[in-house]
Amino acid sequence: MERGFEKASSDSLLAVDLDMITAFFATNSKFLSTEIQNVKTYKASKTDYGDKAIGYVQLKRDGNICIVNARIAPEHKIHSKQYKVSAVINETEEDVISCECIDCAAAEGGCKHAVVFLMWLHRRSEEVEVTSTTCYWKRPALAEVGQSTKYATLAMSTGKTPPPLEPKTTTFHKAVVSAFPNSSW
Template sequence: MTERGFVKAQSDNLPKVHVFMMSTYLTSNPNFTSVEIKGVKALRSQRESYGDSAVGYVQVKREGNICTVKARITPEHNVRQKCYAVTLSCNEAEETILSVECEDCAAHKGGCKHALAFLAWLHRRSEDPPSTSVDCYWKKSKLSSVGTSLKFIKAKDICNAPKKPKLVSTETSQESFLTVVIKDSKEVGDTDNQLMKYFKEPSNCEKMSIHRL
């Protein structure tokens, strides 16, 4: 169940988080400018392959211009562990991010990767093209479902993959490569190459060679 005052997040009620809001917040917040979090570690945390599969149970609450978004993020290296709670607060009128905090992981006081992953996830949702259908984000994350839906696979199921249709052979494809080269060389008149000297008619002098006696 959602918390008091919150509603289930959907594609039409999330706050807009554009790239300028992200860059302003990350460059001004001391938790994300330290050596431990900036650079490669920050880029890996924001990658799409992790955030889109780890974020789940997103809920939204608005109080005036202040919008608060909460979510649960599945740990990347232990999907069976309890999900981490992440909260983002922003001012929609001024288009500024007030805070992004992870409440559970060991590194949450120093700007952890889960906060970055959630911030990047909100930014990608803001960039998604509008659609006629509304997507609900109050659902279990894909990453936390690993190992629960498919326990094993049989060998015969691997071999029963649909076979690719055979290509229809043409007249040219039925001929060998050598036949095509010989035919094309005769049509072009290029009979002096290294290959054609073994297939052209020998001259009178070549017929008198000891190799042809």
């Protein structure tokens, strides 16, 4: 954790609404290029990547300015170094001042990691948990894939266990067994 920052949780995280994000993308020159408007960025802003890839979220408040930092696990090379992203938001004016990826080679052109992080902040703002507090200072779920096994399984990627396999019996085998009921097949 960085000096002066605290672990982010659902009750300490600031509210980021869609108007703030839209205004930021419309006025920031890094995000006006055609690269940021492509399919890759659109897919990255969906919940399935952002919720699994973001972890170790920390924040620091300095007056009305809130700085939120996080780590994002790479989408393909999941064992590579995680990207550090940072968002600076003015809470009183409800304005996203900056959002950038520190470690990405494409950061100068407005990389997808900044988009993923802003959309993640927006989704966390919409979640209202009255009776519980969720801590966001944890390892990203995407970084866990492949740690204990060599290959990812269906249960690891979807969170659901597949139905058990039924034994393979052919129609021919059933016909033979029924034709000879006293036999020890």
